[in-house]
Amino acid sequence: MNVEISKLSMTYPSGKTALREINLSLSSPNLIGLLGPNGAGKSTLMKLLVAGLLPTEGVISVDGKPLMKQERLLKARLGYFPQSFGLFDELTVWQFLDYMAALKGIVNSKEAIAAAIQSTNLEEKQKAKIRTLSGGQRQRVGIAQAILGNPHFLIFDEPTVGLDPEERISFRNLFSQMAQDRLVLLSTHIIEDVQSVCNQLIVIHQGRIRFAGTPAELIAGAVGHVGIFREKDRRQEAGLHITSRVNTAQGIVCRAVAEELPDFVEQVEPALEDAYLYLISREAIQ
Ligand code: ADP
Numbered sequence: 001m002n003v004e005i006s007k008l009s010m011t012y013p014s015g016k017t018a019l020r021e022i023n024l025s026l027s028s029p030n031l032i033g034l035l036g037p038n039g040a041g042k043s044t045l046m047k048l049l050v051a052g053l054l055p056t057e058g059v060i061s062v063d064g065k066p067l068m069k070q071e072r073l074l075k076a077r078l079g080y081f082p083q084s085f086g087l088f089d090e091l092t093v094w095q096f097l098d099y100m101a102a103l104k105g106i107v108n109s110k111e112a113i114a115a116a117i118q119s120t121n122l123e124e125k126q127k128a129k130i131r132t133l134s135g136g137q138r139q140r141v142g143i144a145q146a147i148l149g150n151p152h153f154l155i156f157d158e159p160t161v162g163l164d165p166e167e168r169i170s171f172r173n174l175f176s177q178m179a180q181d182r183l184v185l186l187s188t189h190i191i192e193d194v195q196s197v198c199n200q201l202i203v204i205h206q207g208r209i210r211f212a213g214t215p216a217e218l219i220a221g222a223v224g225h226v227g228i229f230r231e232k233d234r235r236q237e238a239g240l241h242i243t244s245r246v247n248t249a250q251g252i253v254c255r256a257v258a259e260e261l262p263d264f265v266e267q268v269e270p271a272l273e274d275a276y277l278y279l280i281s282r283e284a285i286q
Helices: 042-049 067-077 093-104 109-119 135-147 165-178 191-195 215-220 272-285
Strands: 002-011 017-027 030-035 057-062 078-081 153-157 183-188 200-205 208-213 226-230 241-248 251-257
Touching: 002 042, 017 030, 017 042, 017 057, 017 183, 017 208, 030 042, 030 165, 030 191, 042 153, 042 183, 057 067, 067 078, 078 135, 093 109, 093 135, 109 135, 135 153, 135 165, 165 183, 165 191, 183 191, 191 272, 200 215, 200 272, 208 215, 208 272, 215 272, 226 272, 241 272, 251 272
Parallel strands: 030 183, 030 200, 078 153, 153 183
Antiparallel strands: 002 017, 002 057, 200 208, 226 251, 241 251
16 A cells, blocks of 8 residues: 655645645555654644545545545545544443444444454453543554454554553554554654654654654764753753753753754764654754
8 A cells, every 4th residue: 555645735724734745655564653743733644644634735645546536445444543532432342333333334344343352452341331441441442443344554643642651562562563564654742652663754843744764764863963961061052952851969961952062062872752852953943
């Protein structure tokens, strides 16, 4: 499966431009992390990809054909986990998935539901009403409805919000498992979510693509721009963005990114988070 996005722009009726001339090429199998701060345009891009919104300009094509011309066909091949969606509290997990399967037009719905329940470890909860579930279990139901019918393109918008660390790890494993033979796009503003599992990253900020490539390439771009210093040695310096402060026996040690590191800063190897913050902070300066 190949998704080509070309010169895609989206301006909401309010006049707010959420995306500006996006060009991207996505192909399966792949687990792609879409990173960006809140308000960057991630959800807008995902809604355009599922044909939930019409772009103001530009084209999305799937396997060489425009998305709009094969919307119905694509819906069967697509699983979407939106940022906010209402689960039907009074339905049981199975009833909800049955309803979603009907909406998707899935033929062998019993088998499809059982498979989705198994993949998301919801067997014990299939007869429970959704209102009785924990936050993590509700997220699992959201993922189960996305993978119903085994779609080839999965889009997850901030699926790990509100999960505890253990649940986050098991979700990450689930995503990488799913990506073995599918195209999975995972939007998040949490670096740990993409760090160990994504082989391709897209960073979006203020409606523009700021980076597309491997995590190693993102890190390579920040070499020489990340350093540490003791807070007491700090002198006033413009353009130094502190990314963390840690209390140590030697006092407070700061980690920072900058276009040019001042003399009092000792250069260190960038981590993925540094590289991301460096990219975003550069954009803020420009
Ligand atoms: P993200 O998912 O990265 O947090 P969004 O795509 O939700 O970003 O939003 C991008 C920008 O578009 C933000 O400035 C947001 O306020 C604006 N926006 C999102 N949805 C709408 C809408 N329906 N009407 C007007 N502006 C919107």
